[in-house]
Amino acid sequence: MKISNITTHILSKPLDEPFSFSQGWVTKRSTVIIEIETNEGITGWGESLCHGLQPPEIAASFVNNCFKPLLLGRDPFDVEVLWEEMYNTTRPFGGGAAVNAISGVDIALWDVIGRVLNKPVSKLIGGTFRNEIKPYATGFYRKEGRSYPKAGVEEAKEHLSKGFDAFKLKTGFGVDDDIEYVTAIREAVGKKPKIMLDANCAYNSSQARRLLLELESADIFFFEEPLAPEDMEGYKEIKNLTKTYVAAGENLFGKIGYRHWISRKALDIIQPDLCSSGGFTECKKIAALAQAWNMSVVPHVWGSGIGLAASMQYIASLPSAPLSLNAGEIYLEYDQSDHPFREDLIFNAIQMENGKVNISQNPGIGVEVNRDIIEEYKVDVFK
Ligand SMILES: [Mg+2]
Numbered sequence: 264m265k266i267s268n269i270t271t272h273i274l275s276k277p278l279d280e281p282f283s284f285s286q287g288w289v290t291k292r293s294t295v296i297i298e299i300e301t302n303e304g305i306t307g308w309g310e311s312l313c314h315g316l317q318p319p320e321i322a323a324s325f326v327n328n329c330f331k332p333l334l335l336g337r338d339p340f341d342v343e344v345l346w347e348e349m350y351n352t353t354r355p356f357g358g359g360a361a362v363n364a365i366s367g368v369d370i371a372l373w374d375v376i377g378r379v380l381n382k383p384v385s386k387l388i389g390g391t392f393r394n395e396i397k398p399y400a401t402g403f404y405r406k407e408g409r410s411y412p413k414a415g416v417e418e419a420k421e422h423l424s425k426g427f428d429a430f431k432l433k434t435g436f437g438v439d440d441d442i443e444y445v446t447a448i449r450e451a452v453g454k455k456p457k458i459m460l461d462a463n464c465a466y467n468s469s470q471a472r473r474l475l476l477e478l479e480s481a482d483i484f485f486f487e488e489p490l491a492p493e494d495m496e497g498y499k500e501i502k503n504l505t506k507t508y509v510a511a512g513e514n515l516f517g518k519i520g521y522r523h524w525i526s527r528k529a530l531d532i533i534q535p536d537l538c539s540s541g542g543f544t545e546c547k548k549i550a551a552l553a554q555a556w557n558m559s560v561v562p563h564v565w566g567s568g569i570g571l572a573a574s575m576q577y578i579a580s581l582p583s584a585p586l587s588l589n590a591g592e593i594y595l596e597y598d599q600s601d602h603p604f605r606e607d608l609i610f611n612a613i614q615m616e617n618g619k620v621n622i623s624q625n626p627g628i629g630v631e632v633n634r635d636i637i638e639e640y641k642v643d644v645f646k
Pocket residue numbers: 461463487488513
């Protein structure tokens with residue numbers, strides 16, 4: 264089997280109502296979908312994560328200019344060989360953006376392999392530790408004209424009414440603001456729901472320390488990206504201050520990007536993003552490193568239905584650390600914020616029932632892509 268074509272589809276749509284997080288305003292939702300065709304008529308799909316403020320053209324440019332010439336005519340079953348070659352040829356770019364782009368290609372290659380073998384990807388990367396996952400709701404972005412913490416309290420109640428019993432609050436709007444906001448939401452929802460926080464790197468270790476200590480009674484499950492990823496020493500300063508787990512990973516790339524964070528025990532939970540930290544090939548290795556240090560993996564997920572479905576295949580294959588009769592659950596991050604095509608891009612969008620989502624047993628990443636939606640939202644600057 265040979266790769267006969269690779270197409271990048273840049274999808275983008277302005278939001279009717281922009282929303283903000285600690286680093287700025289998100290005015291549109293964009294992503295890079297990668298389609299890999301083969302000479303035997305099997306097509307695979309992948310996605311490279313596009314964060315709220317970064318242009319999707321970067322990943323698409325890597326794929327079109329660096330990876331497509333390398334991969335055409337090659338066997339998709341050489342997926343690890345191809346990963347290493349893609350990484351090797353883009354090493355001078357420094358890892359991050361290149362690995363983000365490699366991720367979408369790698370996911371599409373595994374989708375091809377799964378479709379050829381008629382197996383879900385999870386069965387090809389070690390098997391399924393679980394057939395269903397408990398999702399937690401991501402949202403709580405801030406919008407113009409709303410009053411906070413009131414709007415946050417209303418959103419929390421909305422997620423609970425849909426069946427979620429865990430959600431992640433956007434923080435990083437100032438320590439005092441965050442303390443008032445988180446306290447108000449905890450008081451409104453009671454003790455039972457799990458609450459996570461995400462500051463998107465807005466603080467230094469002194470500010471994060473004050474926030475963690477002031478919010479100790481709010482019983483926060485984990486605190487995501489309190490600090491910038493350049494500040495490993497800062498993370499180590501705050502990690503064992505309170506019972507709240509300290510988490511990060513959406514801005515770390517590849518096994519090399521993760522190795523010291525794991526080996527130096529700088530985090531309680533690592534959060535590789537399948538669509539950005541290296542795809543199935545590399546994220547399985549990152550998980551193996553974490554397992555060797557008995558560290559939990561709760562992946563970061565923030566994309567379209569393609570990335571979400573692929574991430575569920577990855578999560579299915581993750582052992583809990585350690586295995587036990589009542590091992591701590593690995594959550595699925597399930598973005599509930601505005602997205603014009605997250606669900607519509609695939610025909611069989613995930614459904615939550617009784618607070619859980621089933622992991623697809625269909626071949627590959629388990630989705631059929633709606634090409635009409637690709638055409639509707641496509642912004643192809645490379646035509
Ligand atoms: Mg985050």
